Amino acid sequence: MRWLLLLCLLFGLWQAALAEPQLPAREVPVLLINGAVGPATADYITKGITSAGEAGAPLVLIRMDTPGGLDTSMREIIRAIVNSPIPVATYVSPSGGRAASAGAFILLASHVAAMAPGTNVGAATPVQMGAPAAPGAEPEGEAKDEPGSDKANGSKSGSASERKALNDAIAYIRSLAEMRGRNADWAEAAVRDADSLSAQAALAQDVIDIVARDSADLLAQLNGRTIQVGAAEIRLDTTGMVLAEVEPDWRTRLLAAITDPNIALILMMIGAYGLLFEFMNPGDLYPGTIGAICLLIGLYALSALPVNYAGIALIVLGMALMAAEAFSPSFGILGIGGVVAFGLGATIMFDTDIPEFRIAVPVLGAVAVASLGATLLTMRLALKSRQAKVVSGREQMVGATGRIVDWNGSSGHVHIHGERWRATGGAAFHIGQLVRVVAIDGLTLTLEPAA
Known part of the structure; x- marks a missing residue:
């Protein structure tokens, strides 16, 4: 039996030695932006990018389909992308999706900008949300899309706060496009004139890097590309990469609900x-x-x-x-x-x-x-x-009934509601007689015979 066990062990070691070495699968976290960009989305994306960097992931993929959202949340996501120690690829999908308003900013800020056929990007004109600020005051609202407004048509009309918001958005999107080596002139037009592009047109105008049919096609086109991440250049090797969708945690879901x-x-x-x-x-x-x-x-x-x-x-x-x-x-x-x-x-x-x-x-x-x-x-x-009838207080005493306790002439005492009261009356009452209160003066009751 001992010899048989030894032979089995040697056979297993021999098979392991003959087997080809398998490289461990490298997981690429996939973060989802579906719908408007808000505080919950920003919390989810920033945490996902931070966790991926700490885990040493080779890449972060953001799959996006958004009509836009809040300016503060958008900037929080962009800060996380810009400061990420690993490449971040943003992929506008599925077909029919869009990267409008805040989505255009996020796409241009990513290390890799990709779109699926049938998607579009642009319409990033900011519009003040909330009460308008006083002339010369800093804008206090958030940003949203409203193509066709005076600002979207390039008009210089509007309050000082509106012009500030427009110029600030133009400078911000140009800086992001220039940082990634993309078409900054079109980026400005997307804000000033609410310009939009299809996926193929965006690729032809150097707004994005890749048009991919699906995630597998995107990874295949990313293979061998050199990405500038901070001061370092990273050459992507997507061989053996596995996409792993990251679900929002309970805190993000609670934040999204409230x-x-x-x-x-x-x-x-x-x-x-x-x-x-x-x-x-x-x-x-x-x-x-x-x-x-x-x-x-x-x-x-x-x-x-x-x-x-x-x-x-x-x-x-x-x-x-x-x-x-x-x-x-x-x-x-x-x-x-x-x-x-x-x-x-x-x-x-x-x-x-x-x-x-x-x-x-x-x-x-x-x-x-x-x-x-x-x-x-x-x-x-x-x-x-x-x-309703009064059931407590001085007013309730008027009309109440009780019985005479003692009486002498025109005054005496009466028992009402378990209490002994001083009373007066125009008639000579006898002890035990049933009487009714017709008035109250201080602590003295005025009585009359009860019916």
């Missing part, structure tokens, strides 16, 4: 009503705790999104008026005014043409209807309370 303007608005409403119910019923704890958490999360989402401060002011005013209706019923004037102010504020709070960063009309209608329902419920309770 930075949805519809979710942010709903969270703020839950927070406001939770605190309102807690103030109306101190000690319940549940409404106050849940409301405070939702309100803080909603405010965090607003801090990460471009907002119009006039819209936020109207929302705050609407909440204040609805709360005033609950505490000081005005039979609908304050409550309905609050609903109108809240609806107008929610409508203009996110001023953008990008669907992912607009409040959906059904959500806005549902929130407005819920607020109006709460106001009408408050009005109904207020009217009902005015018609």
Whole structure:
């Protein structure tokens, strides 16, 4: 048995020695940009590039199809690409996809710019989002696409802040194109005139490096290319590379959920009503705790999104008026005014043409209807309370009945609600007689015989 085991071991070693050595597969992380570029996308891309660099990946591939997005998020992604220790290739796919607005900036900033047939790039004109700044002030909003505007047509009209935003975007995209040795004149036209190109036209005008049918074709065309990464030149060897799609982690998914303007608005409403119910019923704890958490999360989402401060002011005013209706019923004037102010504020709070960063009309209608329902419920309770019989306080004593405890002449004492009161009356009452209170003066009751 020992000899048999030894022979098996020797045979296995012999087979291993005869086998051809297999190179380990090199994984290329694939990061996805689908839809508008926002805070969650920036967090996902920057973390993916950083992790790939720390893991020593040979390349990072960003597969992109975006209509544009927020300026701050775009710049955060570009900083991660420019400072990456490894090459970053951005691939606009699938066919029918686009790299518009912020996507054009990201594509031009990448070490390798590639597109699939049937895609397009461009339309990168910035448009101020939110309330316009004062003349001479720095732009405070974010950027979005709006081809056909005065700025897109190269007009010099507009406020100083708009001209600053346009010139800043032109200088930024030219610097990115020049850094990568790409067509800086077309990059300027993409911002100034909202120019766009198809994949083949972009390749012919030296805007991109590769037109690839799919990811495998892209890796094949990348093989042997020399890429400038920082001060070093890296020669790509894509032989044996394996693409591995990187899924967003739970933090990125949570950030994507709460930075949805519809979710942010709903969270703020839950927070406001939770605190309102807690103030109306101190000690319940549940409404106050849940409301405070939702309100803080909603405010965090607003801090990460471009907002119009006039819209936020109207929302705050609407909440204040609805709360005033609950505490000081005005039979609908304050409550309905609050609903109108809240609806107008929610409508203009996110001023953008990008669907992912607009409040959906059904959500806005549902929130407005819920607020109006709460106001009408408050009005109904207020009217009902005015018609109801008083059950406590001085007013409740008038009309109450009790029995005489002792009586002498026109005054004595009566027992009402378990209490002994001093009383007067125009008749001579006897002990135990049933009487009714007709008036109260200080701590003295005026009585009459009960029916």
